Amino acid sequence: MVDIATKAWNRQWKTDPIVRSLIDTDFYKLLMCQSIFRNNADTQVTFSLINRSKHIKLAELIDEGELREQLDNIRTLSLTKGESTWLRGNMFYGKRQMFQSDFMEWFENLRLPPYHLEKRDGQYELTFEGSWPEVMLWEVPALSVLMELRSRAVLKDMGKFELQVLYARAMTKLWQKIETLRDVSDLRIADFGTRRRHSYLWQDWCAQAMQEGLRDKFVGTSNCKIAMCRELEAIGTNAHELPMVYSALSEDDETLRDAPYKVLANWQKEYDGNLRVILPDTYGTKGFLKKAPAWLAGWTGISVDSGDPATGAEMAINWWKRHGEDPTQKLVIFSDGLDVNKIIELQQQFAGRVRVSFGWGTLLTNDFRGLVPKDALSPFSLVCKAISANGKPTVKLSDNPNKAMGSVSEIIRYKRIFGVGFQEVSDVIV
Numbered sequence: 001m002v003d004i005a006t007k008a009w010n011r012q013w014k015t016d017p018i019v020r021s022l023i024d025t026d027f028y029k030l031l032m033c034q035s036i037f038r039n040n041a042d043t044q045v046t047f048s049l050i051n052r053s054k055h056i057k058l059a060e061l062i063d064e065g066e067l068r069e070q071l072d073n074i075r076t077l078s079l080t081k082g083e084s085t086w087l088r089g090n091m092f093y094g095k096r097q098m099f100q101s102d103f104m105e106w107f108e109n110l111r112l113p114p115y116h117l118e119k120r121d122g123q124y125e126l127t128f129e130g131s132w133p134e135v136m137l138w139e140v141p142a143l144s145v146l147m148e149l150r151s152r153a154v155l156k157d158m159g160k161f162e163l164q165v166l167y168a169r170a171m172t173k174l175w176q177k178i179e180t181l182r183d184v185s186d187l188r189i190a191d192f193g194t195r196r197r198h199s200y201l202w203q204d205w206c207a208q209a210m211q212e213g214l215r216d217k218f219v220g221t222s223n224c225k226i227a228m229c230r231e232l233e234a235i236g237t238n239a240h241e242l243p244m245v246y247s248a249l250s251e252d253d254e255t256l257r258d259a260p261y262k263v264l265a266n267w268q269k270e271y272d273g274n275l276r277v278i279l280p281d282t283y284g285t286k287g288f289l290k291k292a293p294a295w296l297a298g299w300t301g302i303s304v305d306s307g308d309p310a311t312g313a314e315m316a317i318n319w320w321k322r323h324g325e326d327p328t329q330k331l332v333i334f335s336d337g338l339d340v341n342k343i344i345e346l347q348q349q350f351a352g353r354v355r356v357s358f359g360w361g362t363l364l365t366n367d368f369r370g371l372v373p374k375d376a377l378s379p380f381s382l383v384c385k386a387i388s389a390n391g392k393p394t395v396k397l398s399d400n401p402n403k404a405m406g407s408v409s410e411i412i413r414y415k416r417i418f419g420v421g422f423q424e425v426s427d428v429i430v
Helices: 004-009 027-039 064-074 081-089 101-108 132-155 160-182 200-217 224-230 241-248 253-270 285-291 294-298 309-322 340-350 408-417
Strands: 044-051 115-120 123-131 189-191 218-221 301-304 331-334 355-360 382-389
Touching: 004 160, 004 200, 027 101, 027 132, 027 224, 027 241, 027 253, 044 132, 064 115, 064 132, 081 101, 081 224, 123 132, 132 241, 132 382, 160 200, 160 340, 189 200, 200 218, 200 224, 218 224, 241 253, 241 382, 253 408, 285 309, 301 309, 309 331, 309 340, 331 340, 340 355
Parallel strands: 189 218, 189 355, 301 331, 331 355
Antiparallel strands: 044 123, 044 382, 115 123
């Protein structure tokens, strides 16, 4: 096992790449990329970095030259033969050849497109422009680089023994969480922590700790590289990016209203089984389920990713019942801002009512709260989102208005079209 503390202290080489592989990314990005490659390959998009935790001045913490060096390194990466073989031949969700030959040939020749970087008001403005299948693959590595450079900036003045103690405390903190979760009956939990991890090595350690400590309760990781290296299941489905871009491409109010369902109709042509999981909250879960076509009720499950998680699950259960479906055979995946107490609470509340699963993210792979002075390693909310498609702005409403994105006028328009009324505000943890 890698000595993370020594690695953090002993950086004597010129460049220490943070992202060393194009599959050091979330599995859902590759699944979505294949669908986009088939259906919207020519769509032009812009992705942009958004720091929701504005009190953290990233441009004052992270050296611009070092950031550019890391981003430039990512642009040199391509799939290795081993990675290509794993994607082409491995079994995902019980299916071989999940990724088809035409997509794989494109992916094997891919180099990520250029980026644009500026400083403004203590923050970095980082944007990516180009064809959707290429640009979308910048999201996860860009976030991983910024999160780890922030960690390195905080750690750089610590001595070797101080770092060893820090990581020992962090390991103990995580292991105590794992010991608590061991006793939770019928638990199914996965690592969803790539995008806002402390570092790659730390995420890898967390996955191994979960694998040993929870055994069959730990069902896999969203990180493709770690899944390949540790022989874990690669876990993921789809994200808000799809309905956001499809909606931006809509020509009028009627096609906008139908856009979230068109996304899933295309998804259904590509994937089946446990990959047919609905993410309903992009423009409000209540309105989505109210107008959803009946065929969606036959899908495997729903992901609850914003707002009050219990409320979202209850809405899904009632929706399935109205359509004559048995909720006990359906899957509900909770993934928003989870930590041990909330995981246990939700498991107890919904066990036996639905099949429950958890995607444990930032507070698995980046919980250094209380371990350094001024809480300088506390996790924060950093995202990289599609902000336009073919020159038209994107919008996200969410079940939590604090996660909304878009201009005021477009948000008002989307709320009218999707019938979004009062929404309860909750803090964005990560």
